[in-house]
Amino acid sequence: MEQGFLTIIKEVFNINKGKGLELLLVTEGVKRGDLLDWTLLKKRKKILLNINDLMSIGAPITYFKVSDLIDKSTDLTINYLRKNIFFYNTSRATEPEIQDFKQAIIEQRAGKKEMGWFYEYPECCIQAYPFCIYYLPEFTEWRWCRVDCKASLLKQEQYKKVIQEHFKIDTFQF
Ligand SMILES: [Zn+2]
Numbered sequence: 749m750e751q752g753f754l755t756i757i758k759e760v761f762n763i764n765k766g767k768g769l770e771l772l773l774v775t776e777g778v779k780r781g782d783l784l785d786w787t788l789l790k791k792r793k794k795i796l797l798n799i800n801d802l803m804s805i806g807a808p809i810t811y812f813k814v815s816d817l818i819d820k821s822t823d824l825t826i827n828y829l830r831k832n833i834f835f836y837n838t839s840r841a842t843e844p845e846i847q848d849f850k851q852a853i854i855e856q857r858a859g860k861k862e863m864g865w866f867y868e869y870p871e872c873c874i875q876a877y878p879f880c881i882y883y884l885p886e887f888t889e890w891r892w893c894r895v896d897c898k899a900s901l902l903k904q905e906q907y908k909k910v911i912q913e914h915f916k917i918d919t920f921q922f
Pocket residue numbers: 870871872873874892893894897898899900
C-alpha cells in the first residue's frame with residue numbers, strides 16, 4: 749500500500765479505530781465497501797475529508813451519500829438512513845452493480861442480499877441471516893452461519909493479514 753494512503757488511513761484510525769480499519773480493508777480491496785453511519789455524528793465530517801484526500805491522491809475509493817439519492821420530501825421508513833454515507837473500492841464493483849445497489853436504497857428494499865453484497869459478506873452467511881448463530885469472531889463484523897464457516901475463516905485470515913501488516917493489533921472486534 750502506498751505510504752500516502754496509509755498516512756490518511758492512520759488519521760482515520762485515530763478518530764475511530766473501526767472506521768480506520770474498514771477504510772484500510774476497502775482501500776486494499778479485500779472488502780468491497782462499508783458505511784459511515786449517522787451515529788458517528790461530527791467525526792464523520794473529518795472522516796469524509798480524509799476519504800476525499802484519499803481519492804485526490806489516487807486511492808481506488810469513492811463514496812455516495814444517501815441524502816443525494818433520496819429526495820427530502822420522500823418519506824423514509826427509517827429516517828436516519830438518509831444520513832448514511834457508503835464508501836467503496838472502485839475496482840470491486842462495476843458501475844451497473846453500484847447503480848443497482850443505489851436503486852435498492854432509493855426504493856428502500858436494500859435487505860440482506862444487497863447489503864451482504866456491498867459489504868462482501870460470505871454468501872452462506874448472507875443466506876443464513878438472520879437464522880445464523882450470533883458469532884462474531886475477531887476481525888469480522890458479520891454473523892457467521894456456523895462457528896467453522898470456511899468462507900468466514902478465509903475472510904478473517906485475509907482481514908487479519910492486511911490489518912496486522914499496518915497496525916499493531918492482536919485482536920479486534922468491529
Ligand atoms: Zn458462512
